[in-house]
Amino acid sequence: MKTVIKPFRIDVPQADLDDLTDRLSRTRWPNEVADAGWDYGFPLARLKELAEYWRTTYDWRTHEAELNELPHFTTEIDGQNIHFVHVRSAKPDALALILSHGWPGSFLEFLDVIEPLSRDFHLVIPSIPGYGFSGPTHQRGWDVVHVARAWAELMRRLGYERYGAQGGDFGAGISMALGAVAPEQVVGVHVNYLPTRPDPDAGVELSESDEARLDKVRQLMAHRPPYQALQATTPQTIGYALTDSPVGQLAWIAERFAQWTDPRSTISDERMLTDISLYWLTATAASSARIHRDAPRRTEPCPVPMGVAVFAHDITQSVRPLAERLYDIRHWSEFERGGHFAAMEVPELLAEDVRDFFLTRLKHDRQAAGAEVDGHPVEG
Numbered sequence: 040m041k042t043v044i045k046p047f048r049i050d051v052p053q054a055d056l057d058d059l060t061d062r063l064s065r066t067r068w069p070n071e072v073a074d075a076g077w078d079y080g081f082p083l084a085r086l087k088e089l090a091e092y093w094r095t096t097y098d099w100r101t102h103e104a105e106l107n108e109l110p111h112f113t114t115e116i117d118g119q120n121i122h123f124v125h126v127r128s129a130k131p132d133a134l135a136l137i138l139s140h141g142w143p144g145s146f147l148e149f150l151d152v153i154e155p156l157s158r159d160f161h162l163v164i165p166s167i168p169g170y171g172f173s174g175p176t177h178q179r180g181w182d183v184v185h186v187a188r189a190w191a192e193l194m195r196r197l198g199y200e201r202y203g204a205q206g207g208d209f210g211a212g213i214s215m216a217l218g219a220v221a222p223e224q225v226v227g228v229h230v231n232y233l234p235t236r237p238d239p240d241a242g243v244e245l246s247e248s249d250e251a252r253l254d255k256v257r258q259l260m261a262h263r264p265p266y267q268a269l270q271a272t273t274p275q276t277i278g279y280a281l282t283d284s285p286v287g288q289l290a291w292i293a294e295r296f297a298q299w300t301d302p303r304s305t306i307s308d309e310r311m312l313t314d315i316s317l318y319w320l321t322a323t324a325a326s327s328a329r330i331h332r333d334a335p336r337r338t339e340p341c342p343v344p345m346g347v348a349v350f351a352h353d354i355t356q357s358v359r360p361l362a363e364r365l366y367d368i369r370h371w372s373e374f375e376r377g378g379h380f381a382a383m384e385v386p387e388l389l390a391e392d393v394r395d396f397f398l399t400r401l402k403h404d405r406q407a408a409g410a411e412v413d414g415h416p417v418e419g
Contacts, residue, residue: 042196047111047122047172049103051320056099059285059319063094066286081290081297089293090286093312099320102313109153113172114196116189119181122146122172123165123193126157134226134401135161135199136393137190137217141208141232142270142327143292144380145171147314148207151386152393159394160203165193167209169326171317176326182333183209187216191224200224201404203397207231207381209330212338215366219339227369227400229346229393231381232353235361236260243360252356259355266291270331278325281318288319299379301352306383346370346396348389350377370396 071083109124124146127133136156140148146164156162166173168181168189190213194202203226204214211230218225237253245253269277281288292315300306318324345366349356351374359371372392377385 042114044112044114044196047113049107049111049172051099051103055320059316060094062285063090066090066284068286081294086286086290086293089289089308089312092308093285093289093316097309097312097316099313099316102309102316106147111172114193116192117185118178119168119176119189120174121165121168121189121193122174123163124153125197126153126162126164128157128159128161130159133160134397135163135194135197135202136397137163137165137194137202137204137214138382139165139186139190139204139206139210139213140167140170141206141210142170142330143295143314143318144208144210145314145317147310147317148380148382150383152382152390155387155390156393159398161199163194163197163199163202165190167213167327167330169329170323171321174321174326175323176329180333182330182335183212183216184220184335184338186213186330187220190217191221194221194224201226203227203229203400205229205231205393208379209334212334215341215345216338218341218343218345222342225343226404227344227346227397228341229348229370229396231348231350231389232379233347233349233357233362233366234355235358238361238364241361241364243364245358245360249358249360252358256355266295267331270328271334272332274328274332275325278328281324282322285319288324289315291324292318296380299352299354301350301376301378301384303376304352304378304380304384306380310383341366343367344369344400346372346392348372348374348381348392350374350379350381350385352376352378353381354379370399 111124113120113122138149140146146166149164153162167186169176201224204217206214211232214228214230218228237257281291296311345368347357347368362368374388381389
């Protein structure tokens with residue numbers, strides 16, 4: 040059976056945009072107690088401000104036109120539509136990288152790293168099944184391992200025999216799972232999110248800062264975030280509210296941006312609203328949440344070399360001595376700026392770190408194969 044990869048162009052029906060505007064104009068707002076701040080959830084005044092901007096000022100068509108300047112494609116894998124952006128480097132023999140987003144992100148997270156990374160790498164940027172233009176999933180089990188197998192098939196179809204994987208949030212889990220399911224093809228995995236759990240039997244010496252990081256993890260484990268509890272247990276139930284109410288979808292995702300980013304973050308309301316619009320216009324609130332429900336309790340360990348970038352304002356920060364017990368870590372960077380959405384917040388820092396890790400992996404690969412490095416033959 041011939042596999043088909045088709046060019047794709049974004050063209051949201053005007054009726055869907057008109058419907059969004061109409062729904063926003065008819066929002067039924069709850070009340071709020073005096074001086075609530077963030078104590079009860081997303082502040083009412085800020086949400087009204089965002090909703091009004093979305094209704095009256097934000098222009099999807101402007102962003103749609105900009106996005107259509109990128110080369111978009113779709114293909115079908117395991118009965119599921121897969122959308123992806125494929126940007127080829129000017130260097131024909133460049134290493135390919137597959138970049139994976141998480142929740143509540145999308146392929147849009149990587150817009151600002153495409154130009155710097157494509158100088159040295161071919162880039163494949165897919166939408167996870169259930170997200171955005173990949174559309175809703177229709178079967179159980181699209182967990183990080185299933186997605187990783189789909190990514191391996193996608194890279195095979197594109198003709199890439201060796202490639203690297205990068206991601207944050209669920210994209211980190213997908214990238215590590217890809218290293219496990221296709222270790223002969225994946226030269227390395229770079230992640231900007233790597234939770235490390237407390238392990239009293241680890242037998243490693245930890246610094247005060249390491250212990251402080253683990254205390255933060257313990258707090259999260261003791262007080263599971265409400266969004267995570269709902270999406271991991273009843274994603275369909277919360278999906279009804281988010282799919283029917285644009286303000287509900289707005290609050291659900293905008294809260295994550297507010298709480299998971301560096302306070303100095305430069306992510307604009309425009310960029311955030313484009314991401315939220317993508318969820319709304321593709322009606323993927325419920326299907327995108329299912330990855331929390333379907334996430335496997337255990338996955339195969341990642342056997343390939345890894346690079347880790349730790350950002351100071353992420354949800355948690357990795358503890359290196361614990362991470363090194365579990366993974367073959369060859370590269371570790373710590374940054375004082377940036378949060379959970381590093382590719383959007385500090386694209387220059389993330390792109391340079393990704394570049395350094397994978398160019399080093401590529402050089403190592405070529406040396407091992409006895410190829411030429413910088414024009415000089417080397418021994419294998």
